[in-house]
Amino acid sequence: MSLRSGAIDAWAQPAMGNLRERMPEVARLFEKSGSADLLERRLDPAQTVAEMDKAGVDTLMLAAWCRPEGWVIDNxxxxxxxxxxxxxxxxxxxxxxxxxxxxxxELERAVTELGCKALRVVPWLWKLPPDDRLYYPLYVKCIELDIPFCTQVGHTGPLMPSETGRPVPYLDRVALDFPELRIVAGHIGHPWTDEMIGVAWKHDNVFIDTSAYLPRYYPSQLLHFIRSYGQDKVLFGSNFPQLSLSRCMEQVKGLDLPAEVEAKFLRGNARRVFKL
Structure with a gap:
């Protein structure tokens, strides 16, 4: 089977060469992941495509980043x-x-003028969980624009408080208040993976992406979810450039997923959720 037939990476960002300066919290995460060289390495679009081709990734979903101090990568x-x-x-x-x-x-401009297909807000950057009132107008706009809301769940790799990443009660409350909102929760949710699986099972429009974890380290309960009753609920993600696309894709092969399940995990679920 060729992994070049449509693999979609649901969580990535461009390598802009400015992360050590503008996102100092992530420097340690990159160093622990063996990719410290990419903190200051800049890849233009063509160079990024070359990295994708080496790995067998067809599509990267590239996210902008903003923090209270200002823009890191703008729309x-x-x-x-x-x-x-x-x-x-x-x-x-x-x-x-x-x-x-x-x-x-800005969200409306990014979607209607720039062609963006989703919104992402990372709660630990703002020290506000996703049920905070500041998010709610954005959820209404996401529903109006028919795009997913993407966010981070689980502990923070950077040395920042992790409380905002708890699936229960925060993300569960959002899904209850906005059942029409498609929510993609990135970074698995560890150490609250069971909570995250429970929230995804409970709510039809809540999904999980596997970014920031190499496939060989996916929790066993998540792998069971992918192979069984959650095969329509989990999307492949890398968190590039924190993790190598090639390493991630090579390790997906080692999961030995049934062909139909692997196709959903690598591309089918993302196509459906993001309406690509």
Whole structure:
């Protein structure tokens, strides 16, 4: 089986060469993952595609990043990638959560003018869980625009408080308040993986992506979920450039998933959830 037939990476960001300067919290995470060299390495769109081709990844969902101190990667920079290779990159917008009305307007611009297919907000950056009132206007706009909301669950690799990443009660409450909202929870949810699986099972529109974990380290209960009653609920993700695309894809082969399950995990679920 060829992994070049449509693999979609649901969580990635461009290698802009500015992470050590603008996201110092992640430097330790990159160092522990063996990818410290990419903290300051810049890859243009063509070079990024070359990395994808080596790994057998067809599509990267590239996300913008904003933090309270300012933009790290803005939505227009993401659009430079998606416009250069529209068949290889999909844009995932972000917003300045601290400016609620401007955030809603920026989300609409990113989707309607720049072509982004989702919104991502990382709660630990803002020290606000996803049921905070500042998120709620964005959830309404996501539903109006028919795009998913993507977020991080589980402990934080960076040395920041992890409480905002608990699936229960925070993400569960959002899914109860907005049953129409498609939610993609990235980074598995460890050490609350069982909670995350429970929330995904409970809510039809809640999904999990596996970013930030090499496949050989996926928790056993998540692998059981992927192979059985959760085969429509889990999406492949890498967190590139934190993890090597090639290492991730090589290790997916080692999971020995049934062909139909692997096809859903690598591409089918992402296509359906993000309406690609």
């Amino acid at each position: 227009d920079q993401i659009a430079e990638f998606t416009h250069a290779f529209p068949d290889r990159f999909v844009g995932v917008a972000t917003v300045d959560l601290g400016k609620p009305m401007a955030a809603v307007r």
